[in-house]
Amino acid sequence: MALVIRKPAIDILSAAKWMIRKDCRALSSLVEKAEEAEKRPVGRRPRFQNPALEYRHIFPEFLPDPNPKWRNSLREKMERADMLKRRSQIDIPEFYVGSVLAVTISDPHAQGKTNRFVGICIERKGCGLRAEFTLRNVVDHQGVEIRYDLYDPTIQSIQVLRLEKRLDDKLLYLRDALPEYSTFPFDMDPEILPEGTPVPVNPVQVKLKPRPWLERWERQELKGVSNIEEHLKEKDRIRRELRKTPWEKYDLMKEYRKTIPVEDQSEIWGEVHNQLNQLRLSRKKMFKKRPISTPKPQLG
Amino acid sequence: MATFNMKILCTTLSKLSVNRVTIRQNAYYKPPKYRPPHWFMPKERVMSEDMLTQENRDFIEEIKQEKLNSQSALESPLANVDQQTVKWNYYTRRVGLIARKIGNYPLWSKDGKKFQTTLLQVVDNHVIKYIPPEEFNPMRTKKICWKEKRTLGCLLVGSETVDPSTVTKDYCGIFNSVGMLPKRFLFRFMVSRNAALPTGTPLFATHFRVGDYVDVRAKTIDRGFQGVMKRWGFSGMPASHGVTKTHRRPGNIGAGGEKARVWPGTKMPGHMGNRWRTLRGVKILRINTQHNILWMLGVGIPGETGAVCYLYDTVLPLKKLKVAPPFPTHPASHDLPLEYYDESIHPFEEQTIMFDEA
Known part of the structure; x- marks a missing residue:
């Protein structure tokens, strides 16, 4: 009997160790990424040969769709030129999935012809002018999600109220989580990070509501959910094991098909690097001038 | 009887004229519906090792470059055409x-x-050749009334200049005869008489x-x-409820009785x-x-x-x-x-x- 007990105990220990190590690794990698992303805004000379490669986290939509059937260098060039033209009109800030944003758009049907929405970014996808992001909030106990096109010319401003990342790439599970995890007040004040700090990762783990769920969250290896095991039956656990594809992370070909090669990337970033930098500098100047005038409306 | 035989002999002899040699005696023979036009030449060439010396290679390269440069330096011949004489009306057909x-x-x-x-x-569109309606003589078939179309001339347009050594001699000849470099794509546009363009006119998007x-x-x-299901948008059959082996199949393809056969035009895989x-x-x-x-x-x-x-x-x-659109086409200009x-x-x-x- 003792033997029987001891063995699982060892197993659990090793599993816990592994978990801790894995978590550490995941966190550290994220932090590293964040550091990489954050180093460039300071204007310091980056250490890599092609510095602009770090832009891929801040401006992921500048990279084209890797599907070779859809690629065309001229179209991508025109698309990038159009994106930069739009960026010269509106400040599209750096944000990630998990950041809290406030978006103001012109809406012909709204009162005052503008509409402002605050919410957490739960998804960001699309390449080029098709880039889009989804904001989620809970208004009057009712979950609301709005999908915005990043380069839509009706968007008047995009403001980052809280710049942070979460543990997962997509936060679609907030739809099945308790409403307090996706509730944000519309009069939220922007939290300004001191310059040069890496983008913080919020390690919060949400609690899911009991089933039924919109998706089989237990099969997606989510890090940002705490109570997934409570709602599972034995059947679900067995099926999860059966459906696992642990070999996929070793599939180099799959990884290759999903990404744009470094040579292509350096070409792309070399093309847009200067203009993006200039835009950023001009925004900074604007930002430095602004604080004298902005506090007044907040007080009022 | 003799006269009758004589008649037959005469008719057979008259049929034996050189002009009317029947190629086949098959009663089912029908002349081909499609006869390729004269500019339809085999394009792809079998590439072979030419065993050229480096000097010769350089020489060929030099000539290629020379030709390319001379063509790009060529002024649009449209400048010589008097723009006022040609007028567009509702029924004219322009080049594409x-x-x-x-x-x-x-x-x-x-x-x-x-x-x-x-x-x-x-990409790099140039007019290759104009064939006026009198000379343009395509294959005649019974169904199409060519008489009506005689008013339209044929304008050959090529796109994307290629290396002359990569295509066949015959294909090159079409372009050589009008002093152009071969193009990857050659296409025919039927145009009105006054929409004809001289050889070498570049065509732009501003057309x-x-x-x-x-x-x-x-x-x-x-x-x-x-x-x-994919080809015709059929709905297939249910995935369950006792359905076996017919989830994506068409089902019935015809009725019985008089119509006990597959009707022509039935939608099938x-x-x-x-x-x-x-x-x-x-x-x-x-x-x-x-x-x-x-x-x-x-x-x-x-x-x-x-x-x-x-x-x-x-x-x-x-x-x-x-x-009126830009007619016959938009001329090349740098101040657009x-x-x-x-x-x-x-x-x-x-x-x-x-x-x-x-």
Whole structure:
């Protein structure tokens, strides 16, 4: 009997160790990424040969769709030129999935012809002018999600109220989580990070509501959910094991098909690097001038 | 009897004239419906090792460059044509363009609506040859009344200059005879007599204007042998409830009795795509004059990215040209604005769209 007990105990220990190590690794990698992303805004000379490669986290939509059937260098060039033209009109800030944003758009049907929405970014996808992001909030106990096109010319401003990342790439599970995890007040004040700090990762783990769920969250290896095991039956656990594809992370070909090669990337970033930098500098100047005038409306 | 035999002999002898040699005695023989036009030459060449010395290679390269330069330096012959003499009217048919489909992306209208567009690039189009209606003598078939079409001449347009050594001698000859370099694509446009263009005239995207409607002809995506659900949109059969082995099958293909056979034209599995299709009445939303790109409304243009398509002025009566377009084509000029936008389209460099309170 003792033997029987001891063995699982060892197993659990090793599993816990592994978990801790894995978590550490995941966190550290994220932090590293964040550091990489954050180093460039300071204007310091980056250490890599092609510095602009770090832009891929801040401006992921500048990279084209890797599907070779859809690629065309001229179209991508025109698309990038159009994106930069739009960026010269509106400040599209750096944000990630998990950041809290406030978006103001012109809406012909709204009162005052503008509409402002605050919410957490739960998804960001699309390449080029098709880039889009989804904001989620809970208004009057009712979950609301709005999908915005990043380069839509009706968007008047995009403001980052809280710049942070979460543990997962997509936060679609907030739809099945308790409403307090996706509730944000519309009069939220922007939290300004001191310059040069890496983008913080919020390690919060949400609690899911009991089933039924919109998706089989237990099969997606989510890090940002705490109570997934409570709602599972034995059947679900067995099926999860059966459906696992642990070999996929070793599939180099799959990884290759999903990404744009470094040579292509350096070409792309070399093309847009200067203009993006200039835009950023001009925004900074604007930002430095602004604080004298902005506090007044907040007080009022 | 003798006279009768004599008659037969006479008729047979008369049939034996040299002009009327019957090639086959098969009663079922029908002359081919399609006879390729004279410019239809085998293009692909079998590449072989020429065993050339480096000097010779350099020499060939030099000549190629020389020819290319001389062609690019060639002035558009349109400058010599008197623009005033030729007038456009509602019934004239202009030349079209050969373009490549290079992708899709959205544009926004001035009232904030999103439109998906297809980008078509007009690459290096040149007029190769004009065949006037009297000389143009295509294959005659019973069904088509060529008499009516005699008023239209044939204009050959080529696109994308290629290395002359990569194509066959015959194909090169078509271009050599008019003093041009061979093109990858050669296409025929039927044009009115006064829309004829001299050899070597370059055609640009500005041949069309923004807001015009065009017809686009291209080959659809080749999907291979497909089942009935994909090819014809049948709904198939249920996945469960006792259905076995017939989830994606067509089911019944005909009735019994008199009609106990498969009727011609029954929708069945087969090869799908890779067919010429024309999408009519596509609006041009934006034109880039530097790269010769056209932004067309919608994503319905046949073919995958990189497919070649042919553009014509539309034939739809309500969308046909009302005012005179650039005729016979837009001349080459360097002082054009970089981009033309349709009046409904919001250029990205303009300010954010705001709606006024009415």
